[in-house]
Amino acid sequence: MKKIIKYCCFGIALFSLLSCNNDDPLPETPIVGLGGDVWTTGPIDQWIDKELLTPYNIEIKYKWDPYELNYLRNLVPIKEDQVIKVINAVKQIWLLPYEKVAGQTFIKTFAPRQFVLAGSAEYNTNGTIVLGQAEGGRKIVLLRLNDFNPANKEALQELLHTIHHEFAHILHQNVLYPLEWKFLNPQWYTATWFNNTDDDAHRQGLISAYAKSNADEDFVETVSFLLVFGQEYYDNVIAKDDVPEASKNIFRRKQQMIIEYFASKYKIDFNALQAATQEAINNYKSPTN
Amino acid sequence: MKIIMKNKIAIPGILLSGLLLLGISSCSKDDFKGERPDQKLTAALESYSILLTEAPHGWKAHLFTGSVGGYGFWFEFNKENKVSMFADFRTESGNQAAQSSYRLKATLLPALYFDTYSYLHELADPDNRVNGGTAGWGLLSDFEFSFREVKGDTILLTGNLNNSKLQLVKASAAEKAAYQRGNLNALRADATRFFQTSSFLFLKDNANTVYSVNMNISQKTVAFNYSVGQTMETALLGFAFSGENDLILSEPFIKGGIHIDRFIRTEVAGAPVIKAALAKETMEIQKTENPLFPFFLMWGSSYQLIRVPIETTSQGNKSDFDLRRTAALTAMRALLRAGTTFPEMRIAINKSEKLVVVNQIIRQTPYSFNANFAFSYTEQDNAIKLKYEGPMDGNSTVIEPGFKPIIDGLTDGAMEFDFDLTTPQLRAFGQSKSLTNFRFVGLIN
Numbered sequence: 001m002k003k004i005i006k007y008c009c010f011g012i013a014l015f016s017l018l019s020c021n022n023d024d025p026l027p028e029t030p031i032v033g034l035g036g037d038v039w040t041t042g043p044i045d046q047w048i049d050k051e052l053l054t055p056y057n058i059e060i061k062y063k064w065d066p067y068e069l070n071y072l073r074n075l076v077p078i079k080e081d082q083v084i085k086v087i088n089a090v091k092q093i094w095l096l097p098y099e100k101v102a103g104q105t106f107i108k109t110f111a112p113r114q115f116v117l118a119g120s121a122e123y124n125t126n127g128t129i130v131l132g133q134a135e136g137g138r139k140i141v142l143l144r145l146n147d148f149n150p151a152n153k154e155a156l157q158e159l160l161h162t163i164h165h166e167f168a169h170i171l172h173q174n175v176l177y178p179l180e181w182k183f184l185n186p187q188w189y190t191a192t193w194f195n196n197t198d199d200d201a202h203r204q205g206l207i208s209a210y211a212k213s214n215a216d217e218d219f220v221e222t223v224s225f226l227l228v229f230g231q232e233y234y235d236n237v238i239a240k241d242d243v244p245e246a247s248k249n250i251f252r253r254k255q256q257m258i259i260e261y262f263a264s265k266y267k268i269d270f271n272a273l274q275a276a277t278q279e280a281i282n283n284y285k286s287p288t289n
Numbered sequence: 290m291k292i293i294m295k296n297k298i299a300i301p302g303i304l305l306s307g308l309l310l311l312g313i314s315s316c317s318k319d320d321f322k323g324e325r326p327d328q329k330l331t332a333a334l335e336s337y338s339i340l341l342t343e344a345p346h347g348w349k350a351h352l353f354t355g356s357v358g359g360y361g362f363w364f365e366f367n368k369e370n371k372v373s374m375f376a377d378f379r380t381e382s383g384n385q386a387a388q389s390s391y392r393l394k395a396t397l398l399p400a401l402y403f404d405t406y407s408y409l410h411e412l413a414d415p416d417n418r419v420n421g422g423t424a425g426w427g428l429l430s431d432f433e434f435s436f437r438e439v440k441g442d443t444i445l446l447t448g449n450l451n452n453s454k455l456q457l458v459k460a461s462a463a464e465k466a467a468y469q470r471g472n473l474n475a476l477r478a479d480a481t482r483f484f485q486t487s488s489f490l491f492l493k494d495n496a497n498t499v500y501s502v503n504m505n506i507s508q509k510t511v512a513f514n515y516s517v518g519q520t521m522e523t524a525l526l527g528f529a530f531s532g533e534n535d536l537i538l539s540e541p542f543i544k545g546g547i548h549i550d551r552f553i554r555t556e557v558a559g560a561p562v563i564k565a566a567l568a569k570e571t572m573e574i575q576k577t578e579n580p581l582f583p584f585f586l587m588w589g590s591s592y593q594l595i596r597v598p599i600e601t602t603s604q605g606n607k608s609d610f611d612l613r614r615t616a617a618l619t620a621m622r623a624l625l626r627a628g629t630t631f632p633e634m635r636i637a638i639n640k641s642e643k644l645v646v647v648n649q650i651i652r653q654t655p656y657s658f659n660a661n662f663a664f665s666y667t668e669q670d671n672a673i674k675l676k677y678e679g680p681m682d683g684n685s686t687v688i689e690p691g692f693k694p695i696i697d698g699l700t701d702g703a704m705e706f707d708f709d710l711t712t713p714q715l716r717a718f719g720q721s722k723s724l725t726n727f728r729f730v731g732l733i734n
Contacts, residue, residue, distance in 0.1 A: 039392050040369040063390060064404035066433060066449070074415045074426050074450060079406040080389060119406050123415045123425030146406060 039063070044083050051091060056107065059114045060087055068116045069141065078119040078145050086117060086145050088287050089156060094163045097276035102268045110170060114139045119146035128194045131158075134166035137173050141166075150286040157281065161228045164277075168220035175265040178257055182215040184250050189214050202237050205250030222254050226270075227277040330395045337401070337436055338393055340444070341366040346465035347373075348444075348457040351529040353539040354412060355429025355451045356422060358509035359527030361537070362409065363460065363468040366391060376408035377473040377530040378509070384471035398435035401446060413451070429453065454539070464532040476530045479554055479561040481506050487715045488576040492565055494546025501581045502565075502574060503591035504528075505734065511552075512591040513542055514582055521582055523590040528552070541567070584707045584717050584733075585671070589638040595706070595717045597731035599631045599649070605709050605718060609726035613694035620691030621649075629653050633731070634695070636719070643667070645675060647699070649692060651684060660685035662696065672703035672722055698727045 044062070052058040061068060064077035078086075099107045112134070121129035121144040133141040142162060149155045188204040190196075193212035201209045211221035226234055237243065238251045262270040324332075341348075347365035354360070361377035372391045376382035389407035394400050403409050411419050412430035422428040431448025434455050438445040442459040460468070484490070484504035492500045492513075501514040513524045527539040528551075536552040552574075553566040564571040584592070597603065599618060602611050621631055635648040645666055651658040661681035666673040677700050680686040689696075702723025709716040709730045721727035 037392060037394060039390065042369075062405070063392070064402055064433070071450075074413060076410045076414050076432070077403075077405050119410070120415050125425075 037063070037065070044080060047084055048087065052087065056095070056111060057113065058111055060117065061114060062117045064118075065116070068139075069118060070122055073122050075118050075122055075143070076120045076146075078117045082119070082145050082148060083117065084287055085150050086142065086148055086159065087115070089148075089150055089159060089284065090115070090142075090163055092284060093156070093160045093277060093280040094167065097273060097280050098167075098268075100276050101273040102266060106266065106268070110137075110174065112138055112140045112167070112170060116141045117145055118143050120144055126194065132162035132166050134169040134173075137170040140170075150284065153281070156284060157228050160277075160281065161224050164224040164227050165220045168223040169216065171266065172216065172219055177219050177261050181219055181254070181257060184253065185247075186215070188212055189218070199242075202240060202243050203247060205243075205247035205254075207234070207237065207251075219258075223258055226255065226258065227274055228281065230278050231274065327395075330399060333399045333436075334393045334395060337399055338368075340439065341393075341401075342368050344459045346460045346462050347468075349460045349464060349531050351456040351458075351531055351537045352409070352412070352430065353454045353527045353529070354431075355453055357525055357527050357539075358428060359529035359537070359539050360412060360430075360509060361473065361529035361531045363465070363473075364457070365465075372403065372407070374408055375468050375473055376411075377477060378408075378411075380474055382408045382411075383474035383477065386469070396435070396449070398437075400449065401434045401436065403432040426451075431455070456537075458531075460532065467533045472533060473530050476534065476536075476554060477506065480504070480530075480536060480552075480563055483561070483563045485715075486576070487710065487713050488578055489581050490574050490576055491581055492547055492549075492572060493575060496546055498545045499581055500544065500547055501587075501591070503587070505593070507734075508593075511538070512587075513544070514587060514591055515544060516582075521586045523587075525590065536563070547572075578710070580708050580710075583671075585673075588706065588717075589640045592717070592733045593637055594734055595636045595719065595731040596633050596734065597636065597719075597729045598633050600633075603730050605711060605716070605728070605730035607726040607728035609721075609724050610698060610729045613698050613727070614729075616694045617692050620694075621688050622691075624688055624691050625651065626653070636731070644678075645673070646681070647695075649685070649688065651688070658684050660688050660692075662689070662692065664699065669703045672705040674703045675700050698724060701727065 048060045052060060060083070062078050062080075062083045069075055095107065095111065098111075116139060118141070121131055123129050129144070131143050133143075135141070140163065142159070145159075147155070148159055185205050188201075188206060190212055193209050196209045196212055198208050201207065201212055204212070206212050206218060207222050207225045211218040234251070234255065238248050243251075259270045262268040262273070344366075347363055350362035350364050352360045352362065363375045365373045367373075370390050370392055371388055373386045373388050375384075375386055387407050389403065389405045391401060391403050394402055409430075410432050412422075412428045413432055414420055414427045415425045417424045417427060420427050429451040431451050431453045433449040434446035435449055436444065437447055444457040446455040446457070447453075448455065484506060490502040492502060494500075498515060501512075503512045503514070505511070509527055509529070511526055511528050513526075514521055516522075524542055524544070526542060528536045529539075531537045531551075534554040536554075538550055538552075541548060541550040547565075549565040549567050549572065551566050551568075552563050553569075553571055554561050554563055555571065556562065563574060565574055566572065588595075599614055602614070606614075618631060622629060630652045632650050632652055635650065637646045637648070638644070639646070643665055645664040647662045647664065649660040649662070651660055659682070662685050663678040663681050664675040665678055666675050668674075677696050680689050685692075698721060699719075702721050705720045705722060706717060707720075709718040715733050716730050717733050718728055718730045
C-alpha cells in the first residue's frame with residue numbers, strides 16, 4: 001500500500017512539473033522605462049555627449065530624478081542655463097588635471113560613471129546642508145548649483161572642492177589610505193563636528209570643521225584643500241600662531257602621507273597634480289554660450 | 290497506538306490531495322487575456338502627453354501648497370519636452386515667459402515632472418531666501434505630480450512629496466493672450482488696490498450673517514471670519530490668480546448662505562472692482578468703516594503682523610515709547626557695524642503656543658536679518674500680560690542689550706492691542722496699561 005502511494009506521489013509530481021511547460025512567446029512590447037527616461041534632446045544634451053559621454057563614458061544626469069537623490073528630503077532641480085557652466089568647470093578643473101598627470105587609463109578606470117546635478121542643497125535636520133555625495137565609486141551627486149557663478153573664484157573653489165572631495169572618496173574606496181592616518185588625531189573626530197569652526201579644527205591639526213567628522217572625511221578634505229585651495233593656503237594654516245607645534249607636525253605628516261599614497265597606489269605625482277589644478281583654477285574661462 | 294496509525298495514513302492523504310490539486314491547477318491553460326499593466330501605463334502616458342501638448346492655448350494652472358497659499362500659472366507644453374510658463378507671484382514671472390523642461394514618467398501613478406528649474410520650483414526651493422518659507426522645505430510645494438483625474442477640460446494632480454494640489458484647466462485664446470500681455474501682474478495690482486484699504490470688507494448672507502474678508506496678497510491667502518455663538522471662527526484658504534479676471538479659491542467657501550469658489554474682477558463705472566463669485570454668479574463685497582471683530586480676535590489668523598517703524602516715529606506713538614525707541618536705536622547701532630539700520634519690529638502672535646514673537650529687522654545693505662525675541666503671555670480682561678522668555682536666535686542674542694528698553698516697556702504692565710483708525714491705512718496700536726505713554730502704532734499685514 002505504502003509503495004503504491006509513493007509511486008502515485010512521484011507520478012503526480014512528475015506530471016505536474018511537465019504540465020507547467022509552456023511555449024508562449026515572450027511579450028514583444030518593451031517594458032516601460034527600461035533603458036532609462038527619454039526626452040527630445042537639445043543643445044545641452046549634445047554638448048554633454050561631445051564633451052563627456054563620448055570621450056570618457058561619463059553620464060551627466062541634470063534632469064530631475066528623485067530616486068537619484070534623497071527622496072525624503074526637499075530638493076529642487078538645476079536651472080538649464082547652469083548645466084554647461086557647472087560641467088565645464090568640472091571638466092577643466094577636475095578631470096583634465098587628473099588626465100594630464102595620471103593619464104587616460106587612470107581617468108577611464110576611476111572616474112565616476114555618472115554625475116547627478118541638483119539646484120539646491122540637501123538640508124539636514126541638524127541645520128547642516130549637504131553639497132555633494134559620492135556613492136560606491138560610481139556616482140557623484142553635486143548640489144546647490146543654481147547659485148554657482150564661475151566668474152567668482154570662491155564659488156569656483158567651493159564647487160571644485162566638493163568634486164575633488166568626492167573623487168578622493170572614490171580613490172580611497174578603491175585602495176585605502178595607510179592605517180596610520182586614523183591614529184594621527186582620533187580624539188578630535190566627532191559626529192557633532194558642525195559645532196566647531198574651521199579655526200577650532202586647525203588648532204587640532206585638521207584642515208576644516210568637516211574633516212573632524214571621521215578619518216575618511218579628514219583624508220578627502222585634506223586632499224581637496226591641498227588641490228583646490230593650494231599649497232599657500234595649507235602653509236598659511238600651518239603657520240597660524242594659535243596652531244600648536246604638535247598640530248603643525250600632524251599637518252606636515254598628513255601631506256607627506258598623501259604624496260606617498262598617490263605615488264605608491266596610483267602612480268600619481270601629487271605635487272604635479274596640485275600645480276595642474278591650481279593652474280586650471282587660476283586660468284579658468286567659462287564658456288561664453 | 291491506533292490513533293498514531295491513523296495519523297500516518299492521514300499525512301500522505303493530505304499530501305496526495307495537495308499534489309493532485311497542484312497538478313490540476315498547474316495544467317490550467319487559461320492565458321491572461323487582458324492588457325499587461327506596463328502596456329496600460331504606456332498607453333496612459335501617451336494619452337496624457339497628447340492631452341497636455343494638444344491644448345491649443347495652453348493651461349491655466351492653480352497650485353495650492355502645504356503652506357495654504359495658492360499660486361496661479363499658465364503652462365504651455367510642447368512635444369519637445371519643453372514647457373513655457375508664467376506665474377503670479379513676481380513682476381518678472383507675470384510678464385516674462387520662462388522655458389524649462391518636463392517629462393512624463395511611469396512611477397506608482399503616471400506622473401508629470403517639471404524636471405529643470407523654473408518659476409514653479411521657486412515655491413518648493415529649500416533655500417528660504419527664495420520664497421520666505423521654512424529652511425529645508427520652502428512653501429511645502431511640489432514639481433512632481435501624479436495624475437489623479439481628468440474631468441472635461443480639467444486635470445487634477447497631486448504633488449508626490451508635499452501633497453500639494455495642482456489643477457490644470459484648458460485656457461481659451463483670449464486667456465492665453467491675457468497671460469502673454471502680463472495680465473497676471475495687472476490682476477494682482479487691481480486686487481492689491483481693492484483689498485489694501487482701511488475699510489473692513491465683508492460678505493453678508495440673506496440671514497444677515499457677516500463674514501469678514503481678509504486678503505493677504507503676498508502670502509496668497511484669504512481668511513473669512515464669522516461668529517458662531519460666542520466664539521469667532523476662521524476659514525483660511527489659498528487663492529490663485531487665473532485667466533483674465535479670476536482669483537480661484539483652494540476650495541469653495543460654503544457657510545450659512547454663502548457659497549463661493551472664487552473672486553472675480555469686474556468693472557464698475559470704469560474702475561476695477563473685485564466681487565465674490567460662484568462660477569459667473571457674483572456677490573458684492575461690502576465695506577464698513579467700523580471693525581467687524583476686535584483686532585485681538587483676528588490677530589494670528591486674518592492678520593499676521595504689526596509692523597512698527599523703529600528708525601522713525603509713527604503717527605499715534607506716545608512719548609515713552611519714542612524715548613525707548615531712540616534709546617534702543619542708539620544702543621543697537623553701537624553693537625553692530627556702522628551703517629546698520631533697524632527699520633522696523635514685527636510683532637506676531639501664536640495663540641496655540643501662547644507666544645508673542647517680536648522680530649527686530651536688522652538691515653545691512655543688501656541683506657536683511659531677523660532678530661526674534663520670544664514672550665509668553667496670559668490674557669487679562671481685553672489685554673495680554675507679556676513675560677520675556679529670551680532671544681530666539683544668534684542675532685537677537687547680539688542685540689538684546691540694546692533692545693532692552695523696548696522689552697522692558699512691553700513687559701511693564703498688560704498690553705492692549707486694537708485697530709488704529711486715524712489714518713487711511715489699516716493700522717493697529719499697542720498700549721501699555723501701566724505706562725500711559727508707552728503706545729506704538731504700526732501697519733497690519
